[in-house]
Structure formats: C-alpha cells, structure tokens
Amino acid sequence: MSDLHDLCRFSTRPIDESYITQLHHYLKSGIPATYTVEEAANYINGIEETPSTTTTPLHLICMNVPLGCTDEELEIVEKMIEILLEYGAGWCFTDVNNETPGCILIRRGLKHVGKLYSQIVDAGVRAELLLRKVSDYDVEFIDPEDVEAQQNETVESEVVVESKDSEIDDAPDAPSQNQQSYLNTKLEYVDDALVTKDRKDGVMMAWESDLMKLGCDSLFKGAILDGDTKEMDSEIVVLNIGFGMGIIDTMIQHQHPTKHYICEAHPDVLKKLKDDGWYEKPNVVILEGRWQDNLDELLSQGVFFNGIYYDTFSEHYQDMLELFDFVVGLLKPHGVFSFFNGLGADREVIYEVYKQLVEIDLKTYGLDVKFTEVEVPESTLKSNDKSVWDDVKRSYWSCPVYYHPEARFIDI
Ligand SMILES: C[S@@+](CC[C@H](N)C(=O)[O-])C[C@H]1O[C@@H](n2cnc3c(N)ncnc32)[C@H](O)[C@@H]1O
Known part of the structure; x- marks a missing residue:
C-alpha cells in the first residue's frame, strides 16, 4: 500500500x-x-x-x-x-x-x-x-x-462493443466474437432459446419477448405520418435484421405490414424460416445472407422503410456504426430505427457508457434517439436461484433496466 x-x-x-x-x-x-x-x-x-x-x-x-x-x-x-x-x-x-x-x-x-x-x-x-x-x-x-x-x-x-455478447473469457475466434465462426457453427432451437449447439451460447432467448414487443411497436410508430391526426402511411414497409427465434417477426406479421423484409445470415436459421413457411407468406421478402451483403441492393432498388429493427449476433459496435450509413439511406423521413440494446449489457456501468455513445453516434447521422427505461425480468439476473442462464453457457445480460431505443431523424 x-x-x-x-x-x-x-x-x-x-x-x-x-x-x-x-x-x-x-x-x-x-x-x-x-x-x-x-x-x-x-x-x-x-x-x-x-x-x-x-x-x-x-x-x-x-x-x-x-x-x-x-x-x-x-x-x-x-x-x-x-x-x-x-x-x-x-x-x-x-x-x-x-x-x-x-x-x-x-x-x-x-x-x-x-x-x-x-x-x-x-x-x-x-x-x-x-x-x-x-x-x-x-x-x-x-x-x-x-x-x-x-x-x-x-x-x-x-x-x-458487441451488440449481443460480452464475456472476457472468449477467444477472438469464438462464435460469439467472430461472425465467420458463428456462421460456421451449428445452432439448435431448444425450449425457450436459440443456442449454439456445442458451447450453448445463448443467441436468442424467450425472456426478450417483451423487449421485442417494444421493438415491434416502435417500427409501426414510423408509419404515423402526422402525430396529431394519426394519419398513417398508405404503404407500411418494415425491415428486421436477424430472425433468430422469429419473435419480433411474428409480432410484425400480426400488424399486417404491406411489406415485411427479413434479413438473415445463418443457414440453420434460414432452414427454420423455410420449415416454418416464412418464404410462402405473401408480404414477406427474405434477404438471405448478411445485411452487409444485402442492404446495398435495397438502396439501389429505392426501397424505403417505415421501420428498421436490428438484432444480430456476434457483431461489434463497429458493425453497428457501419449499419447507420444504410439506416439513414433506407429510412423514410418519418421512419423509426430501433435495435436490441444489449451494448455492454453484461456490466451496468458499461451499459450506461454505451447508451451515451450510441446517442452521440446517432446524432452525427442526424438521428435523435430516445430511450424508454424498462425493468427486465428478475430471472435474467445471475444472482437469482433460478435464472434464464441455467442451461446456457454464456450470459449476455446483467442489468436491472433495459434502455429501449427509438431513433428518428432530428427535425421530425
Ligand atoms: C438475437 S437473434 C435475433 C432474434 C430476433 N430479434 C427475434 O425476435 O427472435 C440474432 C439473429 O441475427 C442473425 N445474424 C447475425 N449476424 C447477422 C448479419 N450480419 N446479417 C443478418 N443476420 C445476422 C443470427 O443468425 C440470428 O438469427
């Protein structure tokens, strides 16, 4: 001392x-x-x-x-x-x-x-x-x-800076850290989760359903043209990046959008989309592959969205910054961009730091983000006797409050 x-x-x-x-x-x-x-x-x-x-x-x-x-x-x-x-x-x-x-x-x-x-x-x-x-x-x-x-x-x-995971014990080439090794890893749908087959890393879990509901609601707020009269857009087009368990996509379908784009990269998840009949839905367009390889095409086709939701796995904050370039090009003037906000969420103080950082970063793209604070289920806290992580190797959440983000162009 x-x-x-x-x-x-x-x-x-x-x-x-x-x-x-x-x-x-x-x-x-x-x-x-x-x-x-x-x-x-x-x-x-x-x-x-x-x-x-x-x-x-x-x-x-x-x-x-x-x-x-x-x-x-x-x-x-x-x-x-x-x-x-x-x-x-x-x-x-x-x-x-x-x-x-x-x-x-x-x-x-x-x-x-x-x-x-x-x-x-x-x-x-x-x-x-x-x-x-x-x-x-x-x-x-x-x-x-x-x-x-x-x-x-x-x-x-x-x-x-990952969008969904962060524990220190992972090697840089682990599926949770490296997108290519994730895409080469077998996945498994179990009761309430989508996990990597061998390591049992949680890719998506049912406890997030309430958060997905918030995300879905945010996307459809981007269809409101006039806040006072509640006039709605004649065509409601939404994009969800990352299908996972299809929780948010199922919710989106219940709202009957004109067009519903789903971008998904993992072969096992794409198989699930096929098996469950998503390819046959008349208003659904599946973009197979990484968003990095798909969104350029949408820009050149002149497709514009009322809502864009982003929730992937094994991506880093840098990826999200790159996504913002597409978001500003693809969002309608009244559109809403939202995402699963798990940035740094395995440590509360880091979660707060990233809340501020993402706000600063979105502002440089002309987007203003508002956060709604939501209490997360107690079962997500590892200190509990029975927790959602019991059968999962790595947890990606350890904060009492979720900051649900909703970003719009600043002058809207
Ligand atoms: C956490 S899950 C999404 C869960 C989804 N929000 C739901 O409600 O079930 C993440 C998904 O993103 C997919 N993914 C990961 N990286 C991707 C990328 N670069 N482009 C498109 N999809 C990606 C994963 O394969 C996985 O299906």
Missing part, C-alpha cells in the same frame, strides 16, 4: 482541501493515477511479475467514500475523482472482485449520490471516443506506460 492508496481510503475525517493538496502532490511527483494496490504490494515484496488484477486509486475511493459524508466532503471526493481522471485514471480497470470503480459505486448504493457515478460514466464515454480517434489516426505513443494503459482499457472496451 502506498501513500497515494492510503489517502484514497479516507482514514482521517473530515475529508477536506488537504486531500486535494496531497493528491496533487503525489500525482505531480510522478505516481501514476493508475498505480494499483497490487503493483505496490509486489514492489514491497520484491515480486516482479505483472499482477492480473488492477485495484486503482479510483477503486479505493469508490470503496471507501463514507456513506454518510457531508456535502462538503462529497465535493472534495468528486474533485479527487476529477483530478485522477485528468491524470489518466482508467474508468474500466477491474479489481480482484472483477469490479470496475463504477460497479463498486452501484454495489454500495452510491449510483445517485452526487456526481461520483456520472463522472465515471462520462470518463468512459470520453475514453471510448478518444480510443476511436487514436485507432483512426494510428497515433503512436511515446511513453510505454501510456501504451500499457491504453491497452488495458482496450481489453475491456473491445469486449463491450
């Missing part, structure tokens, strides 16, 4: 300006804001190997900020967090309990106390935007510690 770590434990009260002075002193004297308790312990004990967990000063602050601190003390703690972040403290390092600083605040019931939590979420958004710029411009780092810090952050953030 170093002096910096001691300071972040708040062993003396009140927490006053002297904390700020000391923090500045340690950081200016060269102690990195990311200096971990594990590194300090190794240093003291003469151990050379790099520790696998990273308990940073930010973790200590979140762990030790007193529950009953005064407003003045809280302001000092917020200032300390601000300073540490300015000095490069990472927002998504994980400690020995696999918790980030934000996770600790949530566990301690401090999510809504002062600005502590939002400071960390904001830092997450900034870090993700910065990392993107760094990768875009291939920036070179001069200080090796900077490289290490960025790499550490990237480890987590790469995991986060």
